[in-house]
Amino acid sequence: MIWPRPDGAHLLKPAPHHGLAEAQCGNRARALDRARGTRNGSPPIRSGEKMTVTKAPAACLIGWPAAHSRSPLIHHYWLRTLGIAGGYVIEAVPPEDLRDFVLRLSLRGFVGANVTIPHKEGVLALSTPDARAKAVGAANTLWFEDGELRSTNTDVEGFINNLDASAPGWDTADEALVLGAGGSARAVVFGLRERGIKRIHLANRTIARAETLAKQFGPNVQPVTWDGIDDVLPRAKLLVNTTSLGMRGQPSLDVDVARLPQAAVVADLVYVPLVTPLLAAAKARGLRTADGLGMLLHQAVRGFELWFGRRPRVTDELRALVEADLTKS
Known part of the structure; x- marks a missing residue:
């Protein structure tokens, strides 16, 4: 790993040269x-x-x-x-x-x-x-x-390509539930719309942020209160966490994955720890998962x-x- 000098004028060390065409x-x-x-x-x-x-x-x-x-x-x-x-x-x-x-x-x-x-x-x-x-x-x-x-x-294709690699066929889902309404959620929602997911539920503790984001992306993106998550879970074939909940040093994400359909896929953008409590619960239930490192x-x-x-x-x-x-x- 190469680190910059304090004055910002560091030299760049090239990777080893193995003979290029x-x-x-x-x-x-x-x-x-x-x-x-x-x-x-x-x-x-x-x-x-x-x-x-x-x-x-x-x-x-x-x-x-x-x-x-x-x-x-x-x-x-x-x-x-x-x-x-x-x-x-x-x-x-x-x-x-x-x-x-x-x-x-x-x-x-x-x-x-x-x-x-x-x-x-x-x-x-x-x-x-x-x-x-x-x-x-x-x-x-x-x-x-x-x-x-x-x-x-490239967060959009990073998210989509990781799902393709980790859970092929995930995009047959009619409905998805996205947790969070920040910058990462915007990239996720954009990618899901590109892949043709018909209905995207967007849940955030501050509902106004979810409402604002939903308006920007159109009628197939619907805001959900945090308390309303349990009502959406049984219909969601894809659950995506874009919040910092579950990250090392942060509170856990309290979502009951037992309410998800058996064919659901669970994705978490957090990668420290690599297996978050959300992914661990999903794996224990036999659900397919996609982690943040991917x-x-x-x-x-x-x-x-x-x-x-x-x-x-x-x-x-x-x-x-x-x-x-x-x-x-």
Whole structure:
């Protein structure tokens, strides 16, 4: 894992080079050429301004704080196994410095970036968001296309692809129950609507937030009071927790999975602990489950492909690597 120097001008250490085909080298060169475009009003480097210099393409994670992220572990694994000379680092960027940092992203030597809290909404105005990022109201991935800084939200495909891998056929469900109404819930609801789930119930302790989100997504998304969850459970073939309840150090999520249909699938976006009390209860009942680590891994795939020109795979080896790292925390 590579950590930035305190002055923010750290050097990027490329992953080991195992001999690349000429075509792959060409892809990286084109990626760097695109990254050096100056559209979106990128300001010139100031006199004396430090910037990251690297011969290999590099991406970063922008957050505040961000030191806890497993993204460097994931991306360096792919760089190593695919034999790509590249880098991925963490950039701790306070909110007041976000605009300056993003507009100088390519000048700092980066071909793109992941974005985490609290910047997922702020980067929308600093980039050209795709339809998905606009609908979700947040972006977590930046890349350059023909010199233009673009943004998208890969949490949507991370959630959907993880369900496809963990519980094939889950999308035959007519009704789903989503717990929470924050940014993660927006990505989940968007993905469920894309896959054709006919009715989505959205439960939140503050019902006004669920009502606001439901109005934005249309009539097939219906707000539910927290006390009304038990009434919806018998009809829900998919239950998704997007809240922090059940996370280590947080209160447990009090939901009676015994009320769910036997064919139901239970997904939890929390991945610390890996098996949350909700997932443990679902497994004990014999229900299929999808954990938060799977979503974390799958959401990283598209960003890597956009930056480095190769589509990586989520493998058992990668999952075991990240699981081992999680046990250290």
